[in-house]
Amino acid sequence: MNQFEYTRPTKQKAALEQKAKSPATKFIAGGTNLIDLMKHGVENPQKLVDINRLPLHKIEQTKTGLRIGALVANSTVAEDKQVLEKFPLLSQALVSGASAQLRHMATVGGNIMQRTRCYYFYDTALPCNKREPGSGCGALEGINRIHAIFGFSDKCIAVHPSDMCVALAALDAKVLVTGPNGDRSISFLDFHRLPGDQPEKDTNLGPDELILAVDIPASPFTKNVHYLKVRERASYAFALVSVAAALDIENNTIRNARLAMGGVAHKPWRLLGAEKALIGKQVSEEVFQQAAAVAMQGAKAFEHNEYKLKLAPNSIVQALKNAAGMA
Amino acid sequence: MNTNYIGKGTSRVDGREKVTGQAKYAAEFTAEGMTHAFVVSSRIAKGKIKSIDASAALELEGVLDVFTHKNRPKLAWYDKSYQDEDSPPGSPFRPLYDSEIQFSMQPIALVVAETFELARYGASLVQVEYEEESHTTNLKANREKAYNPKKYKSGEPPKSRGNMEEAFAGAAAKVDQEYFHTSEHHNPMEMHASTVVWEDDGTMTIYDKTQSVKNSQNYIKKIFDLSTKDARVISPFVGGAFGSGLRPQYQLFLAVMAALALERSVKLVLTRQQMFSFGHRPATIQHLQLGASKDGNLLAAKHEAFAETSRFEDYAENVVVWQNTLYKCDNVAFDYKLVGLDVYTPLDMRAPGGVTGMYALESAMDELAVAAGIDPVELRLKNYTEKDQNEDAPFTSKELKECYRQAAEKFGWEKRNPEPRSMRDGHKLVGWGMASAAWEATQQEASAKAQLTADGKLIVSSATADIGTGTYTVMTQLAAETLGLPLEDVTFKLGDSTLPYAPLEGGSWTVSSVGSAVKKVCDAIGERLLKFSRKLPGSPFALAGLEEVKFENGMMKLKSDPSKGFYIKDIMQQRELDVIEEEVTSKPASEQKNYAPYAHAAVFVEVKVDEDFGTITVSRVVSGVAAGRVINTKTSRSQILGGIVWGIGMALEEESFMDNTFGRFMNHNLAEYHVPVNADVHDIEVIFVEEHDEIVNPIGAKGLGEIGIVGVAAAIANAVYHATGKRVRDLPITLDKVM
Numbered sequence A: 001m002n003q004f005e006y007t008r009p010t011k012q013k014a015a016l017e018q019k020a021k022s023p024a025t026k027f028i029a030g031g032t033n034l035i036d037l038m039k040h041g042v043e044n045p046q047k048l049v050d051i052n053r054l055p056l057h058k059i060e061q062t063k064t065g066l067r068i069g070a071l072v073a074n075s076t077v078a079e080d081k082q083v084l085e086k087f088p089l090l091s092q093a094l095v096s097g098a099s100a101q102l103r104h105m106a107t108v109g110g111n112i113m114q115r116t117r118c119y120y121f122y123d124t125a126l127p128c129n130k131r132e133p134g135s136g137c138g139a140l141e142g143i144n145r146i147h148a149i150f151g152f153s154d155k156c157i158a159v160h161p162s163d164m165c166v167a168l169a170a171l172d173a174k175v176l177v178t179g180p181n182g183d184r185s186i187s188f189l190d191f192h193r194l195p196g197d198q199p200e201k202d203t204n205l206g207p208d209e210l211i212l213a214v215d216i217p218a219s220p221f222t223k224n225v226h227y228l229k230v231r232e233r234a235s236y237a238f239a240l241v242s243v244a245a246a247l248d249i250e251n252n253t254i255r256n257a258r259l260a261m262g263g264v265a266h267k268p269w270r271l272l273g274a275e276k277a278l279i280g281k282q283v284s285e286e287v288f289q290q291a292a293a294v295a296m297q298g299a300k301a302f303e304h305n306e307y308k309l310k311l312a313p314n315s316i317v318q319a320l321k322n323a324a325g326m327a
Numbered sequence B: 001m002n003t004n005y006i007g008k009g010t011s012r013v014d015g016r017e018k019v020t021g022q023a024k025y026a027a028e029f030t031a032e033g034m035t036h037a038f039v040v041s042s043r044i045a046k047g048k049i050k051s052i053d054a055s056a057a058l059e060l061e062g063v064l065d066v067f068t069h070k071n072r073p074k075l076a077w078y079d080k081s082y083q084d085e086d087s088p089p090g091s092p093f094r095p096l097y098d099s100e101i102q103f104s105m106q107p108i109a110l111v112v113a114e115t116f117e118l119a120r121y122g123a124s125l126v127q128v129e130y131e132e133e134s135h136t137t138n139l140k141a142n143r144e145k146a147y148n149p150k151k152y153k154s155g156e157p158p159k160s161r162g163n164m165e166e167a168f169a170g171a172a173a174k175v176d177q178e179y180f181h182t183s184e185h186h187n188p189m190e191m192h193a194s195t196v197v198w199e200d201d202g203t204m205t206i207y208d209k210t211q212s213v214k215n216s217q218n219y220i221k222k223i224f225d226l227s228t229k230d231a232r233v234i235s236p237f238v239g240g241a242f243g244s245g246l247r248p249q250y251q252l253f254l255a256v257m258a259a260l261a262l263e264r265s266v267k268l269v270l271t272r273q274q275m276f277s278f279g280h281r282p283a284t285i286q287h288l289q290l291g292a293s294k295d296g297n298l299l300a301a302k303h304e305a306f307a308e309t310s311r312f313e314d315y316a317e318n319v320v321v322w323q324n325t326l327y328k329c330d331n332v333a334f335d336y337k338l339v340g341l342d343v344y345t346p347l348d349m350r351a352p353g354g355v356t357g358m359y360a361l362e363s364a365m366d367e368l369a370v371a372a373g374i375d376p377v378e379l380r381l382k383n384y385t386e387k388d389q390n391e392d393a394p395f396t397s398k399e400l401k402e403c404y405r406q407a408a409e410k411f412g413w414e415k416r417n418p419e420p421r422s423m424r425d426g427h428k429l430v431g432w433g434m435a436s437a438a439w440e441a442t443q444q445e446a447s448a449k450a451q452l453t454a455d456g457k458l459i460v461s462s463a464t465a466d467i468g469t470g471t472y473t474v475m476t477q478l479a480a481e482t483l484g485l486p487l488e489d490v491t492f493k494l495g496d497s498t499l500p501y502a503p504l505e506g507g508s509w510t511v512s513s514v515g516s517a518v519k520k521v522c523d524a525i526g527e528r529l530l531k532f533s534r535k536l537p538g539s540p541f542a543l544a545g546l547e548e549v550k551f552e553n554g555m556m557k558l559k560s561d562p563s564k565g566f567y568i569k570d571i572m573q574q575r576e577l578d579v580i581e582e583e584v585t586s587k588p589a590s591e592q593k594n595y596a597p598y599a600h601a602a603v604f605v606e607v608k609v610d611e612d613f614g615t616i617t618v619s620r621v622v623s624g625v626a627a628g629r630v631i632n633t634k635t636s637r638s639q640i641l642g643g644i645v646w647g648i649g650m651a652l653e654e655e656s657f658m659d660n661t662f663g664r665f666m667n668h669n670l671a672e673y674h675v676p677v678n679a680d681v682h683d684i685e686v687i688f689v690e691e692h693d694e695i696v697n698p699i700g701a702k703g704l705g706e707i708g709i710v711g712v713a714a715a716i717a718n719a720v721y722h723a724t725g726k727r728v729r730d731l732p733i734t735l736d737k738v739m
């Protein structure tokens, strides 16, 4: 039997040491993703280091913004007063995800590290380069309805499923991690990877590293924000396409803008070009449409996800309209 | 005390047990020395097992055995031995029979171990080498290979009448379209499971998830050459089935096989993924041609279907028979062909064929209404039939007109602007659609036993099932009312193969069949009581016949003078009776043969569509249902609500994605196989239209388990058309098809 060991250290150092000892060790936080994957035989850790007793449960104000500990529950973040006040976009993204029960268990660190929901990744009898490098990609010519339209490779066309991460990408968050060589901060845009030739690597987090917290810099995006999620039922489904939109508007002029998309790429897909197309412009549907057109440059669909080429720009426009209060 | 229960909203008699976790399901029973089994499933869809190596699993301490086609015990070899009460014609699947792979996820080995985890781990170590052959799983691409089966399980295409081609050619308004829906899986919450308890005397007590303990018992008796005493099958509670338990599934076979070989107790629970490895609603292509005169009289109708089946059985359902049941037409033609694919045999799933056939027919009727410029309800009324043209027989009762009227009124249908895209709610397009529905209301042979004891308590039993529909409750009500006893004094037992015969719990016939047996056996007890009471001192019943007495509030009374009577308990005590026992079989009356028994419904739906995203909200549903006497308003309403919610799922969400490269269903979990969540379900109103039926069966009730889902998908599709002007003829109507 896959007799894995289980430990529950109270000190960060001990957690890191245990992880460093064996590559087949995994951290476990809420367990809402990892346990599923273990049951399906996708993940087979030899050791589980339960990090829930590490002191990473706080939401604190810092000089530059807000720091959210890696172990804060998704529901706690979503309901936090400071988050609601300063980063309502993040709260909106969180409550659109999963179900209330799952959000109570799921942690910030676990949400960032959650793995794709690609059918082929989950079915151990079938090829998947992410699960078993070199075995092929079943989705490429298979059922690819929920798959990527940006940044994919011929090795993998899976998408990152998180809602929270889309908002964090838009908000320019940083991921504070620690490892044998001490702490480092990784910008959100550099945290997740594109699949390239190594789809088995979802992120740039080192194998010995632990996520400590997420830092969100103070920003003017407190009012004109909207997280829009399109899915196949009204709740409890992953995004087919989602958009995090944040605008800083003064006298109908867009002073600053942030846009990111979910459900379209192997990582939260920040739309820097589209943001540029918005900055300095007057608020109008036409401007939003221009931005959406910029955002969609380079998009390419597969057999079953062509609808995303239309759904994505429509979603961008609508999210921006909602953010701007145009309804 | 009031002992009138029929037509009341009695709460479930087993409700408390269920919500407190006392109700036990097949996988929850256990016994000392229980072993656990886990199935190894085939990776490929077609081919042969070249080699199978279980040595690594067998080396594990605690793994007891690994069964494969190589070392399985001797099994029956006639097809007949594997056939069950719901088998379609053909050669049923035989687990571990030989090296042949007939479908993806076919069970190819069974690991039995001292713990579940060990069995599962052992299963992951079994090495299989395959000789792959190319498979075919795509219905649309293989349509030209369709054939008419020699024998139809059900749904044989009705005979053509008149001259359809000619009448269609001359029709003023026409529809000629194809409709499609994908494969769907039942996905009850409870996985299929069998717990086999090996008793000291070498017999087995088997706890099985099934819609018929007798069917399960007969199946294993035939295959393993067992006597009735060798194998008792018990199934007190079923966590949803929807048809998936109509046939014994392979976990029963495998668990029994292992128990017999090891002489140990064995528990086998399928995984959610394995729930996608057997029967499903078959993907079906339907071609409809309807032709009408200018003023909307149907002149011609043709309904053809092409449905998937397996290579080894010809599954067929009632797809093309509904035109004849719903609309008068003299020039009709029907056909129903099957396409053999490398999949498991499809299986009855809630209103099998009905939801399918009426989805297409009722969509086409809506298109015809548009083509003829007639209101959809009016078109249906115009072509209303008082006879079922399948049998050329009148209906036992049919209040469908009232269903249209009452549901339309409640819905506010007369305010509908027929023009598509004419109604809006802010940014969203609003659409109103409707559809008719019908479903069979037959009675089958069933038996029941009753025991009345000196304390005035009554136990009634029959080997039926309660798959969540409320069988326990309704049978208790019927028995209590018939003998005038308080509900608490009546116990209904089911789900045990030692009880009297009941048909499969399906086909919406349980209330009608088992209910009739329950009533009959209680009448028999009443008759005995009457006999016993005649000789009591001062008996008012000396000359009375059964029709002159009534049972009420624990008493037997004279109808002509209810002040005269005896307490049932007193009769028992004074005659020094410990128990009165009766067992009866109730069969449909021969008179029924001259009539067509159907329940009917009219469904009205409002949708709101966001065209930017293609997302659809079903904001309102009104369903008017005519199904004879309603025994329990609460459980009946629940059945219709559940059917409507599932109809929403069928219309908008449910889809088993077949990967034709691997011949495998891919979204095999409930995160990716979507069924409606609470947020998808809005305002639903159920109206029960009064309907008196003296013919359909002795209790006058038609089944309600299936009628609720029929018509819903068509009504939603029609509403989507009305909202958007776009006709999607392909279920489910996911956002990509609307945007």
Ligand SMILES: Cc1cc2nc3c(=O)[nH]c(=O)nc-3n(C[C@H](O)[C@H](O)[C@H](O)COP(=O)(O)OP(=O)(O)OC[C@H]3O[C@@H](n4cnc5c(N)ncnc54)[C@H](O)[C@@H]3O)c2cc1C
Binding pocket: A026, A027, A028, A029, A030, A031, A032, A033, A034, A035, A036, A051, A070, A071, A074, A096, A097, A098, A099, A102, A105, A106, A107, A108, A109, A110, A111, A112, A113, A114, A161, A162, A163, A164, A209, A210, A211, A212, A236, A237, A238, A239, B671
């Ligand atoms: C049915 C279902 C529906 C869902 N729907 C949605 C949805 O709509 N939107 C959405 O965004 N999400 C959805 N989710 C996913 C959910 O958000 C994730 O499962 C959850 O966020 C994971 O958090 P966790 O704490 O439970 O992680 P775990 O399962 O404990 O861990 C997940 C991974 O993260 C790693 N990890 C955890 N913490 C750390 C850390 N501090 N440092 C380094 N590595 C770490 C673990 O080693 C593991 O690899 C859904 C999940 C389910 C089961």
